[in-house]
Amino acid sequence: MRGPCAELLLLLGLLLCTATTIGFALNSTHNSEVRCMEKERQSLLKFKQGLMDDNGLLSSWGNHEEDCCKWEGVKCSNRTGHVVKLDLRGKHFFGGSKVLSGDISSSLLGLQHLIYLDLSSNEFSIFFPEFIGSLTKLQYLNLSYNTISGTIPQQLGNLTSLISLDLSWNYFGLMENYNLDWLRHLSSLRNLNMCQVNLSKVANWPDKVGMLPSLLDLRLSCELSMPTPHVLSNANSSSPLSFLDLSFNLLNSSIFPWLLKFTNSLVVLDLRFNELQGSIPKTFGDMVALVDVYLSFNNLEGVMPQTLENLHNLQVLDLSNNNISGEVINLTKFSFLRELYLSKNRLNGSLTKSVAVLSMLQVLDVSSNSLEGNITESHFSNLSNLHQVDFSFNSLSLKFSPAWVPPFHLDVIRLGSCKLGPNFPQWLHSQKNFSQLDISDSGISDTIPNWFWDLSSNIQFLNLSHNQITGTIPLQWFLTRFIGSPLIDLSYNFLSGPLPQFHSDSSMLNLSNNLFQGSITSICETNGNLSYLDLSNNLLSGELPNCWGNLILLAMLNLANNNLSGRIPDSICGSRDWLQTLHLRNNNFIGELPKSLMNCSSLGLIDLGENRLFGRIPMWIGTSLPNLMVLRLSSNLFVGHIPFQLCHLTSLQILDLSDNSITGTIPKCLNNFTVMTQTQSSHVSIDHTYFPSSRTSFIIDFDYIDSLLVTFKEKYLEYSKTLGLVKVIDLSSNKLKGEIPREITSLSGLIGLNLSRNLLTGIIPQNIGDMERLESLDLSRNHLSSIIPPSLATMSLLSYLNLANNNLSGRIPSGTQLQSFSASAYSGNRDLCGLPLPKRCPGDETAQVPQTGSKQGEDDIQEHANSHEHLWFYTSIALGFIVGFWGVCGSLLLKSSWRHAYFQFLERIGDKLYVAIAIRKAKLLRKFKTQG
The missing domain is CATH 3.80.10.10 (Ribonuclease Inhibitor)
Structure with a gap:
């Protein structure tokens, strides 16, 4: 049988045989005439004694039920009565879990007929239980997702019947001088998962795993690196390896020749998050069995090789987050392709219409490249299965007729920075169930149509920012159309009216740079999920509500440039230390700084400038806010001295206390500002990665970069991405x-x-x-x-x-x-x-030009000029050379070292040059006067 799924069916068949083998051995159909062995029953009870079972996972063990074969997680052979399966995998569910902890007792040695042991997803914080190597009949062993530490014992090589071994996601330490020789005894092993086991010092891993004759599924995200070429064996592999996950390692491109050992068997290849460099080898096209290929987050470059077109069975191709350049290859050969990820590369040219033949395509992501040209209806004519599209951050224009009805119903729509406007995209009317929509910076200058408010009720991410959209938001729209922990960005538009009622589980909310009016009391409707709130640059007024204590995860708050008034409430920080950025600049706040800010020990930026705050600058700013990088209190009514405790802020790089009524002296300890003593740039941006909710199936990477208005060179300048370069002290307009x-x-x-x-x-x-x-x-x-x-x-x-x-x-x-x-x-x-x-200094009289009305003065000038005639000739030559040199090489002189030498040169000739020029000027004036 041939076709795109032949290899997958083969893999599934082999796995089915594995399950069948284990299933027959378990013989889980319980025979009521066979009871468990008393010796094994006692072993299980002793094992239970060493466990902590707070949620009653083992409540059936020994309570009114004598037959251990009927206990939770225990299966016996209906032929012999021996316990053959122990499945105590932790149970996790929304709102809680049932897990075990404590000790894994060696009493399990009493279960010598055990062939299946699963203790995964619990909370066992112990050293590896070496006695497990004596359960020689084990075929399935799973200890994953615990906190087991220590070293994996060589005794596991005794488990020669093992078919599946999963030790992933534990706390095994760095294994110095460790080897994997024990693997060579596991000739029946088909599935091996050791992800997050630190094997960075293991040099022989490729040969050891490559010689396992039955291995089908290998997962090793273990900080692996490639051994030196003379260590790596050239022997062919006898393994029929089909699934290979080597993601999140330190592998370089020398892994590619080793992969060719599995040319005819490899179906799934995952090399994400490694250190692959250079071009994708042309030999990749020889691995014709490949179905899923993941090469993202590497340093691959060059063009996409044409040999990739040989992979006719390909269903998933992920080359995102590399440096691949050139044009997108012909896609017509990938007729079975379901997911294509090419984002964050350097691809150019147009997106060819060959994408239209990919009738099975579900995901198309070409974002963050240099693609250009028009996207028309013909690109999508056959893509009825498409549910996720991302064209953002290219130079693409979407040219659809107003009456076009797409053949698909998208779940994810990402078109940021594409050209969609000036009218609101009419084709969106047919997309009734999207969860993500990004049409930011797309040239829309239109009123939001009424039908938009009635679209999807499953929105988790919405970005309409950086357009010129007008209109008002229905007051309850956020409440009825968003689910999970939504991220909402409507900033930089012309939206007006009162703020809508916020969704209670909002994670990010940015309504800045609009025309919203009224109070912000609706913020009290949100709960503790809100991490990012930006309502700056609006027309909001009134006092701040006193409900900030409910926002326990709030990391960034920006209410700058509004008409807010009253005191800053004590609840602005509450008892949490999560807040990192606080912008309240240019409002009408009064009163002293609330002492609750002492609890915000994570604060990196405070901007309270341009308000009417008063009182003394608190000493606790220097002692309770150790991470502060920016402190801006300018244009307020602060009095008193600058507290010397501010000198404890070693990370401070911007201090602005200007335009207050501060008295006293400048503290001598300002040299404790360590960052200001360093000439290299610092990093001020605050990055957030949002995990909206366990109820949603996606992750949004959202980077927030702080911006700040700084008075510099008598100008107001706003710094954002370059804020790390700005190191400023401004104490002006005080009474120091x-x-x-x-x-x-x-x-x-x-x-x-x-x-x-x-x-x-x-x-x-x-x-x-x-x-x-x-x-x-x-x-x-x-x-x-x-x-x-x-x-x-x-x-x-x-x-x-x-x-x-x-x-x-x-x-x-x-x-x-x-x-x-x-x-x-x-x-x-x-x-x-x-x-x-x-004004000339004493001794500069020779440089003064006498009045030309006196004949004696004129004669003196003539005599002086004659004596300097030759000097003027040579200095004129020098001056001409300097001017010419500057015209050609002026840009080079911007280097500080060259410019310094240049200034020293000018200083040496400066006095003589000035005198010569003055004399020459006087001589010319006399000549012009005589001629006149």
Whole structure:
């Protein structure tokens, strides 16, 4: 028999034979005339004594029932009465479970006729029970999904009758100098599952498993790596291996030659989450028995080989999350294909219409590539079985006629960043039962039609964000159309009206950047599943409700840029420590910071700027919030000193206390801000992976990246993905006194420092040049005195400087970096002189140009000019060379080291060049005047 399912039927037949073999041996049909052996009955009771059975899984054992063959999980042979099967698999169900824990007693040795032992899915936290190696008649052994630790004993090699062995998902430790020699004795083994057993130090695993003559099903997600070539045997395998799972390992592309040993037998191949590199070998096309192929989450590159077209029986092809480039191969050969995953690669070109021949296709995912062109009705003409489609994050345009009725009914619709607009897609009217819909950033500028509100009542994920959609949401729509723990994103539209009633099990809710009005009391209708809530940039008003204590999983809260008022309620954090991000900026909140924030020890970002909060900055911010990276309290009414406890925030990278009424001095301990002393970038983004509910069948990977409005170089700039680069201290517009602590200069990673508009005195720290990453420095409007430190001229990245309105004196240090700023950067310092100020310093008189109205002055100028004629000639040549060099290589000089050398060069010739230019100017003026 030939065809796409021939190999699968063969595999099922072999497994059926396995089950039949075990079934006949068990002979589970109970004969009431045969009772269990008393010795075995006592062994079972002794085994029970070592167990903890809080949920009564073994309640039938010994209670009014003498015959152990009738006990839960026990089966006896109806011919001999011996116990042959013990099935005590833990029972898990929604809302609870029935599991065993305690000890696996060696009393089971009394069951010498046992051929089936299943203790999986329990809570046994013990070392591996080595005595099991003495139950020599075992054919089926399953200890998976426990917390068994230690080392797998070599005695398992005694179980020569084993047909199925499952030791997966336990806590077996790293097995140094361990080998799998015991496997060679298991000549009958057909199924082997050791997933999550750490075999990273086992070098001979390919040869050992490859020589098992009966092996059909092998699952080894065990941190495996490939042995060196001279260790790997070239001997052909005698195994008829059909199912191979080597996912979540450290395998490289040298695994491919070993796979060819199973060319004629391999049906299912899973190599996801490894370290495969290079191109997919052309020899892959020789494995013609393959039905399911999973190669996702590797580093494969190159084009899809044409030899893949030889895999006529292919039903699942997963190449997602690689670096595969080129165009999609001809799909007409895959007539049995059910699932195609090509997402997150570098594929280009168009999606050919050959996809239309895949009449059995159920899943089509080509998202996150560089595909372009039009998708028309002809692409879907024969895809009546399609239930999941993902075209998102390409450059595709969906061109369907308004009257088109698709031949399919989709469950998952993902079309983010595709071109669907400007009208709302009419063809969606026929999709009545979808669970996921993403048409974000699709160019829709239309009102949501009324029929949309009556579509699916099974929605688990909805994303209509980044369009120009108008309309109002029916107040109870969230309650009636969503199931499970839905994720909802309607942000960046023009939706208006009051907030709808929220679904009680919502997991993510983003309604930001719309025109919603009124109160947010509907938030109290949600329960503890909500992790992400963003209602920022709306027209919401009123006070915050006091029900936040119910949201025990809330990690991100953003209510910024609304008209909310009143006090921040104590329940905003409650007794939990889950909250990571708190944005309440630009509202009308009053009062002191609630002490309940002390309980939010996971907080990484606090932005409460632009409100009317008052009182002192609490000391507990520095002691109770150790993970804080961003603290922004600007434009409020805070008073008192800066608490030195803030210096405990070693992860802090943005501190903004500007525009308050803070007094006292700047703490000297700011050099404890460890992150600010590091020149490399830090990572500020907060990532969430949502598991909506045990009642749903999908996982949504949702990454939330914090954004923040920062005052930088006298501008408001919003940082998001680059927020990790921003390290800023802003204490401006307060009433701080005293000197600038020299300790602040150790913050070499700082890019912005603003201490302006205070009452600071003393000098600018002499070693301020140590702040090598500084791009913006504002010390204006203080009472600073003395000279500008020469080290300031060495700050090659400095692009914004303001020292105006102080008491600085002396010459502005020479160097093109400081002379490149406008005079306003130094204005209001009466005793400051030198370029770019018009005031010259003592000793600069030769650079002054005399009045041309005096003949004596003109003669002096002429004489002086003659003496410098040759100097001007050569400096003009030098100046021309510099200008030309900058025009050609200016971009190269952006490198800080080159730019620093360039500035030093200009500094050396600066004085002479200035004098020569001044004389030349005077000479030309005289000439023009004479000619006039």
